[in-house]
Amino acid sequence: MTPAARIEAAIYLLEKIDTERRPADDIVRGWIKARRFVGAKDRRALRERVYGILRRRSRLGWHLENENFKASVRGLVIADVILSDRDDPSEIFDGSTHAPKTMNNEEERLALALVGKHLEDPAMPGHVLVEIPDWLANSLKKFLGERFMGEMSALNQPAPMDLRVNLARVTREQAQQSLNKDKVATEPTPLSPMGLRLAAHSDIARTKAFRTGLIEVQDEGSQLLSLMVGAKSGMSVLDYCAGAGGKTLALADRMGLMGGESKGRLVASDTEESRLKRMDRRLERAKLTGLIEHHVLSDGDDWHADNEARFDRVLVDAPCTGTGTWRRHPELKKRLSEERLKDLCATQGEILNKTAPLVKPGGRLVYATCSLLPEENEAQMVAFLKAHTEFEVINWHIVWEEAMPKIPTPEAQRGHYLRLTPARHGTDGFFIAVLARKS
Ligand SMILES: C[S@@+](CC[C@H](N)C(=O)[O-])C[C@H]1O[C@@H](n2cnc3c(N)ncnc32)[C@H](O)[C@@H]1O
Incomplete structure (x- = not known):
């Protein structure tokens, strides 16, 4: 050309x-x-x-x-x-x-x-310089304080490509060697014990490691979220907004579901059947076909009632603005509006109310977004905890130490919830809240 x-x-x-x-x-x-x-x-x-x-x-x-x-x-x-x-x-x-x-x-x-x-140009306002919509700047500035400019510029840089190694099948080093043979150089991710970061973008789909299901493309932040769910062998786990199953596959790995032995119950649900369907090819590659229940959520079905207090862990990877993924999806900035944010916040609240009863007493509800906006994160938690006194927050440090005892907790915003950000952690922006249902 x-x-x-x-x-x-x-x-x-x-x-x-x-x-x-x-x-x-x-x-x-x-x-x-x-x-x-x-x-x-x-x-x-x-x-x-x-x-x-x-x-x-x-x-x-x-x-x-x-x-x-x-x-x-x-x-x-x-x-x-x-x-x-x-x-x-x-x-x-x-x-x-x-x-x-x-x-x-x-x-x-x-x-x-x-x-x-x-x-x-010296006359440009701050939100123009850091490439974010005008109407979002105030809320983010208030929340991030002096970190605003740094976080926003990090959000405007290209993101690295991360891979999650299927630890039930190979070690991280073995996956790295297999990729090396296909001339793909990687480094271990700094935080996730199951991640590899590509030195340069390459066509992963052609590698043997990908074709045989030893790796999946997944940002380090998403890997850390799946670890924070604390899913273990023998548990009943629900991935309520499973989409095409990025986190579901990681949860299956944690639960040791590979190899055809049933070691617990893992359910992937979503309102969009087409998204759940896209999981099938990935399950096949990861040798997980038939080991994960699928459920297409629809209004008025009995599924919620039938599954009350059934799950040890419920992950709500909520539909959100995706502001934390703007490094990878800069087109989302223009597509976002105040009205869309309002609609998403309402949906997030509804999902939280619907999933709370599904958690067993003593079980956990893990709420996450790939958004940096406090409206979708802390504000949702305030409303939820007010309405659901049967739940309490577990500080993220405790959960991290349980899930990844060998990895020191990273520096993060103070408070109960874990916020991963591109500037601090080199991951996509994530908000992770772990809520326990009182016994
Ligand atoms: C952030 S995406 C999930 C990504 C997925 N967990 C992954 O790791 O690939 C949010 C998902 O929520 C689903 N969703 C939207 N509204 C929902 C609702 N009311 N109940 C359950 N899922 C919903 C969307 O279809 C979408 O797949």
Whole structure:
């Protein structure tokens, strides 16, 4: 692809990302896969441009607004070529085959006005500099205090790729050696005892370790969450918002379910059948087929009543804004609205109320989000504990020491709940609360 054809493809992809709800990764991967002419260098350049613009979007958008230019993807790309590459966009937007069409008068006016300017401008407000929506800045600033700028900039950096080793099948070192043979270099993750971090992004799906179910792609924060559930062999465990089963598989590993022996009950439920279905291939690879119960949740079924006080552990990996995953999914920033946050908070409250009775006396409810917003985290816990006096919080230090006695507790925000953050822990942002049902 010519440099201009890459820019034209980036415009197409950014427009698609803006209009569809699918993850940007799916959109970019799907486009590349359908075009055999896209080589390795093109892929890298395309990803850098698309993700780069998603991560520079507020600053680029500020320049467009400052020049009274009506927001558009082409406008953002023109601004990026000038402000990030210091190139002349008229050499790219030349209308030749596969190149973007020539700039119109307004775009030429914008290009002219931006020459000599810098991506960051002293007049930019803080939320623009750290690339977060205006309406979220106050709540996050209040909550994070002096850590606000550091946390927000860490959230705007590309994330490393982490793998979870299936410890029931191999040791971390054996998985590492197998990956080495496929020319994939990894390091042990700093906190999770079952994690490997890739030195550089690579196509994991082609490795023997992946094909044979020895590893799964999973952020270190998610691995730590599954450990904090404290699932053990012989327990009854429910992964209530299981989705495609990222945490379910890790819980099965903890419970020693591999190998066909039944060592407890593990149930994966979700309201979306299609998501649960996506778990099947992963279960097959991990040799877990038939060992995990699936349940599609629907209003008015008897399932909740039938399962009252049945579980030693209930994990609620709640639907949330995903603000903690913005390193991987910068497209989510634009898709989030105050209304969406309000709806999600209501759903989280409902889920907590529905799952509380499922926990056995003496059992635990583990509530987690991949969000940094106190509305979805501490505020939910305040409301829950007020309404459910049969529950009490277990301080996260105690749970960590039980689950990972050999790994010192990391430095974290003070309080009962564990908050993992990109700036402090190098993981996605996570909130983890462990609540015990009084006996
Ligand atoms: C954060 S995702 C779960 C990710 C999953 N645990 C994993 O590790 O891959 C949240 C899930 O909650 C599900 N969900 C949404 N509303 C729900 C509800 N009312 N009850 C149960 N699950 C719900 C969504 O379908 C989604 O799969």
